[in-house]
Amino acid sequence: MTGIYVFSGTGNTLKCAEELRDALAELGENAALHVIKDGSEKADEGDLVLCYPVYGFNSPVPMLRFCRGLEAGRGGRVWFLKTSGEPLRLNDASSGELTRILRKKGFEIKGEFGYIMPYNIIFRHTDEAASLMLETAKRRIPAAARAIAAGESALPAPGAGAKFMSALCRIEHGFYPVNGRLFRVDKRRCLRCMKCVEACPEGNIGYENGRFKFGGRCVCCTRCAFGCPADAIHIGIIDFMRVNGPYDFSRDPAKAEPIRYCRKAYERYFSEK
Numbered sequence: 001m002t003g004i005y006v007f008s009g010t011g012n013t014l015k016c017a018e019e020l021r022d023a024l025a026e027l028g029e030n031a032a033l034h035v036i037k038d039g040s041e042k043a044d045e046g047d048l049v050l051c052y053p054v055y056g057f058n059s060p061v062p063m064l065r066f067c068r069g070l071e072a073g074r075g076g077r078v079w080f081l082k083t084s085g086e087p088l089r090l091n092d093a094s095s096g097e098l099t100r101i102l103r104k105k106g107f108e109i110k111g112e113f114g115y116i117m118p119y120n121i122i123f124r125h126t127d128e129a130a131s132l133m134l135e136t137a138k139r140r141i142p143a144a145a146r147a148i149a150a151g152e153s154a155l156p157a158p159g160a161g162a163k164f165m166s167a168l169c170r171i172e173h174g175f176y177p178v179n180g181r182l183f184r185v186d187k188r189r190c191l192r193c194m195k196c197v198e199a200c201p202e203g204n205i206g207y208e209n210g211r212f213k214f215g216g217r218c219v220c221c222t223r224c225a226f227g228c229p230a231d232a233i234h235i236g237i238i239d240f241m242r243v244n245g246p247y248d249f250s251r252d253p254a255k256a257e258p259i260r261y262c263r264k265a266y267e268r269y270f271s272e273k
Contacts, residue, residue, distance in 0.1 A: 001030050001031070001032065001045045001046065001047075002024065002029060002030070002031040002032075002045060002046075002047045002048070002049060002148065003031070003032055003034060003043050003044065003045030003047070003048050003049070004017055004020060004021055004031055004032065004033045004034065004048075004049045005034050005036055005041070005043060005048060005049070005050050005051065005066065006033065006034070006035055006036060006050075006051035006052070007035075007036040007039070007051070007052050007053075007060055007062045007063045007066070007201070008035070008051070008052075008053065009053050009120055009221030009222060009223055009226075010120040010221070010222065010223055010226045010227065010246075011246075012053065012083055012117035012118065012120070013051050013053045013081075013082075013083045014035065014051075015117070015134060015137075015249075016051065016081060016083055016117065016137050016141065017033055017049075017051040017081060019137065019138055019141045020049065020051075020081060020141050020144060020145055020148075021033045023141055023142045023144070023145035024145045024148065024149060026142075026145075027145055027146065027149045029145070029148070029149050031049075032045065036062055036063065036066055036201075037062070037201045038062055038065070038201055038202050039061065039062035039063065039065030039066040039069070040065065040066075040069060041066060041069075042069065042070075042071075043066075043070060045076075046074075046075070046076045046077075047076050047078070047079075047148075048076060048077070048078045048079070048107075049078075049079045049080070049148065050063060050066075050067070050078060050079070050080050050081070050098065051080075051082070051083075052080075052081075052082055052083075053082065053083050053117075053221075054082055054083065054084040054085075054091050054094045055220060056169035056170075056172040057090055057091055057093065057162070057165045057169045058094050058097065058166055058169060058170055058172070058173070059082075059094055059095060059097060059098050060219055060221065061173055061176070061219045062201060062202075062219060063098065064097060064098065064101070067098050067101045067102055067105075068101055070102070070105055070107075071105070072105040072106060073106050074105075074106065075106050075107065075108075076107055076108070077107070077108045077110045077151065078102055078107045078108065078109050078110060079110050079111045079112065079113070079144075079147075079148055080095045080109075080111070080112040080113070081112075081113050081114075081115070081144065082094060082095065082112065082113070082114050082115075083114070083115050083116070083117040084115075084116060085116070085117070085118065085119040085122065085125075086116065086261070086262050086265065086266075087116050087262065087265045087266055087268070087269035088262060088265060089158075089159060089161070089162055090161060090162050090165045091114065091162070092156045092157075092158040092162040093158035093162040093163045093165070093166040094166060095112055096158065096163070096166055097170070109155065110148075110151070110152070110154075110155075111144075111147060111148070111152065111153050111154035111155055112154065112155055112156055113140075113141075113144040113147075113154070114156075115133075115136070115137040115141070116133050116137070116266070116269055117130075117133050117134070117137065118130040118133055118247050119243060120221075120222050120226045121220075121222050121226075121235075121238070121241050121242070121243055122241045122243070123241070123243065123261075124243045125247070125259070126251075126257065127247055127249070127251040128251045128252060128253060128255045128256035128257070129256045129257070129259060130247035130248070130249055130251070131247075131248075131249050131250070131251045131253040131256065132253035132256040132270060134249050134253075135253045136269070136270055172220070176218050176219055176220040177216045177217060177218050178216075179218065179220070179235070179236040179237050179238065180204060180214055180215070180216065180217070180218020180220070180236065181215070181216055181218075181236075182214075182236030182237060183205075183214040183218070183224070183233060183234065183235055183236055184212075184214075184233075184234050185212045185232050185233055185234075186230075186232040186233075186234065187232075189230040189231065190212075190230060190232040191229060191230050191232070193229060194207065195224075195227055195228065195229065196212075196223075196224035196225075196227070196228060196233060197212075199223050199224060199227055200223065200224055201221060201223065202217040202218065202219055203217070204216075204217040204218050220235075220238075222235060222242070222243070225242050225243075225244060226243060226244060226245070227246070228244060231244040231245070
């Protein structure tokens, strides 16, 4: 039995994890998918696939918390599935801290698979580009399933630049809770639907006496702002990078225009077999 454990900020990583589960099932492999909320969950399976979105060239806090909570000495193999908004080699070291934690606990790190999915922060991709990203991930994920089923290894060799950026940006883990306290709700726009309160994986958003309160456990998944139907949530110091509203993955990926940011890297990623 393989346990697929996924932390997904706004659902993109979850889409890839579901594709992997289905691809493993087609190979006759028994895999159970579990959604991580705050990282306090436990794992019962022997082999694990840990799925996460890259945040600032690192893995998100809930996934780190999940790995720290795993039982030491139980053994088992681990693969990583990660998603990022850009196909840059600087993301290659994002699993480094997870790897260190798991190896100390006796796990064998077997491989890593990375896919590009649309940003939920920084800037908004077009719906056509988002559809192309999902289509490309679906095309690639069966190869990952075959590697996992065969027990094969496929670990990247992060360069010095990737390691440096990962170490440098790890400071963001301390920044997120501080910035999270600066989140605010535009009362003129707010519908009082409470979707943000219900969606927050950390239980960081409260509502009392007609006021929203943001605590100190924010992990910057931006699920609250991205999913707000009225675009009423401002995300502190980084509000200029806020992205709101779901992508329409049903659009025609063939109509996706070239992405100007890191254009050559995107073109190479989409064209690779």
